[in-house]
Amino acid sequence: MKRTLPLLITIATYALAFLYFSPVLWLLVTGFKTEGEAIIVPPSILFEPTLENLRLVWDAGASAFIGHSAIVSMTSTVLALILGVPAAYALAMLKVKKADDVLFWFISTKMLPAVGVIIPIYLVLKELGLLDSLIALVLLYTAMNVPLVVWMMRSFFKDIPYETIEAGRVDGATGLQGFFKITLPLVRPGIISTALLCFVFAWNEFFFGVSLTSTNAATMPVFMSSYMTQQGLFWAKMSSVATLAVLPALVLGWFTQRQLVRGLTMGAVKG
């Protein structure tokens, strides 16, 4: 009895995990089925995989929207790091007046919902002729992710043992040189997880995307939603598009899991 109970709990955990993941699994599998096979319930497990749907949706324009998503997500991530990492460094390592106020200001910007600023942003972009442009999304996603970078990176900088920096200083690495030679390499894993998380958030963002873009700059989620209204009955094709849409964020998400808690809670809790 004492040995079987843990075993039963483990088996139950497996079953639960499979159940919880099954909508995702269904999505990833159905994209490789024929339309006829896709609507069979319960889903067939043994089938001959086909790349036909993937080819069809790719030709139907999915490639362009993936491109938009990739450009916007990568550029905004790099910009958010360029702006956020130095700020995080200053807040963690230097003597800054009212450092706590600055830090809380950054997190408070996350509390202002996007709907509170969308109308002015729409009007200004319209005035500037930047509606439906990649630049607009890059700027928005950068600003959205800078607070995340500041909070996450600050907690990584704080983790560096004091002695390490002091040792570097004794060796003559000071100022900028010290920053690039000693401090930055120490937080490289942190920078990578931060970047991955920024990328995922930008990739999945929907509200700004759907409000501000149409054909020229629409990202994958926006394309997905319009694709569904037109082709929602073609499950196999829809699943192929959806697979293309979710796979990058899903895979990167898996890689950044270990630092996820720290990132999601803005460094308030370490995982």
Place this chain on the structure above:
Amino acid sequence: MKTDSKLARGALEPSSGARGLLWPGIIMVGIITQLPFLYTIYLSLHDWNLMRPDLGVTFAGLSNFGQILSEPAFWEVLKNTFFLTVFCLLLCLAAGMGLALLLNRDFFGKGIIRTLFVSPFFIMPAVSGIVWKTVILNPNFGFSAYITGKLGLPAIDWLGKYPLETIIIVVAWQWIPFFMLVLLAGLQSVSPDLMEASMLDGANRFQQFFNVTIPHLLRYIEVALLLGLIFIMQTFGEIYVTTSGGPGYSSTNLPFYLYRLGFQSWDVGGASALGVLIVIIMTIFMTILFKIMRKTFGGELS
């Protein structure tokens, strides 16, 4: 020797350069995410419909606010937002705790199992909405129809009949992993010494859970609830692709209501007034939650 990091580090580097490092980020975030809100306030006091450029922009005082507050739809939407947020948070907390406890054990394949549970969090809201709408809930071809058919029951049109409840489930599916991860981090940071000490004092497993583990977890619960509140109140994509807020306003929440006003009716003044109201309502929500947490658990939360 443990030094106070702030003082020691401050002394380490000259701080004159700090401002140059901080300001670019502050300016960028301020201009794009904060400044527009002032313009929202300004617009909320004006009448402006993009579909009627002939009417121009006229000062309207507080009439936009009056109009929204006298609209029955607004109160329905407010109620929906409240239900969606509260029930989602409760569901996430309960299920997240359950999963965290399951994963806080040693067993074979733990990493993979965790990955499976975490995955829905990374699926973009637009896609999760679509998958649930078609695969699981479609009254003709969906999995739920298959199950009800097997049981000899009539198929249920989930999104037509229970739109808000269904959206709550979809949103919870995405956010339970977040709660699970935060609570798991909490469970894993309980000091083993403390557990051992309580065991020696004769506490059984349940006493241990409620008297040692839970008090330790409060900080984590608080963080999860506050962040969950911020994001779940802003639910948008799931609604957009499943019900478009309908039937009527029965599954419209505040952000989606603003989208309808602004981007379907093109009522700039009205949507801006609603934006201001949403910010006020969110602040009130958050302050209340924060106060309740502090009041109830004041002793444990330092």
